Amino acid sequence: MSELSDLYQEVILDHNRSPRNFKKLEDADRKADGYNPLCGDQITVYVKLENGVIGEVSFQGSGCAISKASASMMTASLKGKTVEEADAMFDRVHKMLTGGSSPAVDAEELGKLAALSGVSNFPARVKCATLSWHTLRSALKGERVASTE
């Protein structure tokens, strides 16, 4: 049961129940749709950029607790980051999700996002946790659609 409680930590269940920034950004200047064809999860990520810095970021869509919590935590951690910083953050999160880093370093470098580290014990769920990040990357690149496949 311990791997399960690592996966479904209280902070993740909380973001699932009450996702942050769960809305459409009417004045977004970047927007992309993301799909996970394996399970039908779909998400839209909205970004408002101000001089290369992420001003506001939000999302909408449907998915499992992991994908929803990951999207919610992502939006909560991106405000004020440059496009390059956001990109680097995704690489860092991906490393954590695929078991390529240690929990102590995750906590130090990723802060609250480290709550998702339990995903690394569930390879089938990595795509759930990365869907919002893939979609964000597409939005920042000016692409309209992202897919985990």
Added chain:
Amino acid sequence: MKALHEIKPAAANATPLDVERIRRDFPILRQRVHGKPLVYLDNAATAQKPQAVIDAIQRYYSEENSNIHRGVHTLSEKATEAYEGARSKVKEFLGASSARETIFVRGSTEGINLVAQSYGRAFLREGDEIVISAMEHHSNIVPWQMLCGQVGARLRVVPINHDGEMLIDEYARLLGPKTRFVSVAHVSNALGTVNPVKQIVEMAHAHNAPVLVDGAQAAPHMKVDVRELGCDFYVFSGHKLYGPTGIGVLYGREGLLEAMPPYQGGGDMISLVTFEKTHYNSLPYKFEAGTPHIAGGIGLGAAIDYINGVGIDRVAAYEQELLAYATRSLLAIDRLRIIGTAREKASVLSFVLDGVHAHDIGTILDREGVAIRAGHHCAMPVMQRFGVPATARASFACYNNREEIDTLVRAIGKVSEVFK
């Protein structure tokens, strides 16, 4: 004269199915997953294989492996005999008139594509209509959409009610002089609904439209007799019937198959080739280009022997009882809703838990050793119809028992604990 398969079930029904004995025939069921005994409830995706099927495949590769229909040597004769012997078993299993009507394909999907591309492109024209139902698997939607794009035909969809039953009145309304083909599932993979196929066929035939029945989810769970159903085409997949993957069957009426052009060109499907003209082989070989999945065909034959040994009617009766028990057990769970509540169902139990996504259910159940499917089940229009992004689906086979249903219920309890 009554065929053998029509007489057998009555005798088979006399004694109930000995599930513990059957379980011993499936070596994979002995394993543990995350330290818990495996409870395999993903049978609608693929069924496990009895030792007899595994042995038949191994025997073929270790004792008979050779190419069929061409060698004059002993091994080739043995392989040909085993492969064609399997075809005869399929013919008996489906109640077909002749082995010429049973074509080996990769699975149900390829069978449907074969009919859409061969029959469809030869006989359908712009403005013609193809009727399917709203509960179809993507494999019984997309091939027809592709055909529509090629010939300018139009796809019509029979709606379903909130229990997941096809609306027969709406179906009657859709049928007309433009209807040139009907293709429906025998049993829905996402909902478990058993469609009234005989009636569907009669109604289509009244408009001279041939009917394909997708039997992927039916053949493992009930007696199928294509002549009794009256259908023109019937497809099923070997791997859902305790056989190997990569092998399936297309049954077609001989007259229709004769009139259809080949699906693929190559070896084995010809009788004479010159650069000017090729003469095609006779049925069923006309539709079997290239070296087929010989081991798969032989494995499927062994699977059919296995089912005949257990008795398909006995399997059907046992699974009905198990489905009823599972339905009662799941309905007692707080916040759980069953998707697909048709009066006639077979072996599929799709459900949702309020506030919990099916994927999270699937992950937590897996940690309890319980394998189910979570997702859209390749039937996204069905999910849209019921307004859910996905469902969790438990699906049963003849080796599942009541204790496993109880384990499923306890595991769903864990889900509710995590997602309080």
